Amino acid sequence: MSKGTKLSLDIGSSWSDGWSLETQTKPKIAVIEEPSKHALVMQKEKRKGKMVSLVGPFYLSDEEAQKTLTLLKKRLACGGAYKEGWMEFQGDIGVKLREALEILSFRFKKPK
Numbered sequence: 001m002s003k004g005t006k007l008s009l010d011i012g013s014s015w016s017d018g019w020s021l022e023t024q025t026k027p028k029i030a031v032i033e034e035p036s037k038h039a040l041v042m043q044k045e046k047r048k049g050k051m052v053s054l055v056g057p058f059y060l061s062d063e064e065a066q067k068t069l070t071l072l073k074k075r076l077a078c079g080g081a082y083k084e085g086w087m088e089f090q091g092d093i094g095v096k097l098r099e100a101l102e103i104l105s106f107r108f109k110k111p112k
Contacts, residue, residue, distance in 0.1 A: 033059040035105045042094050053094050056086030075100050
């Protein structure tokens with residue numbers, strides 16, 4: 001564009017044509033399952049140069065998930081968080097995390 005020319009943002013539609021602004025909300029977990037019916041997946045990520053171990057998806061109530069998270073953090077001596085059905089733990093602790101969850105009777109998906 002040349003200097004001094006303004007960009008027109010009118011593309012041909014208006015709010016009166018039936019357009020509306022919708023906000024998407026994330027659905028809450030509707031089905032709460034017992035630990036033996038879970039099929040968890042382990043993942044590793046690097047965040048800000050440090051390893052993070054992810055495990056999930058969990059189908060637990062928020063209260064039960066927080067109790068499980070607190071128990072695991074104490075047992076594994078690491079920090080962690082529960083976000084959107086996934087538990088995040090600081091460090092590369094996949095083997096110890098899997099053993100701790102199996103003691104609590106959680107199951108994992110079989111690797112391909």
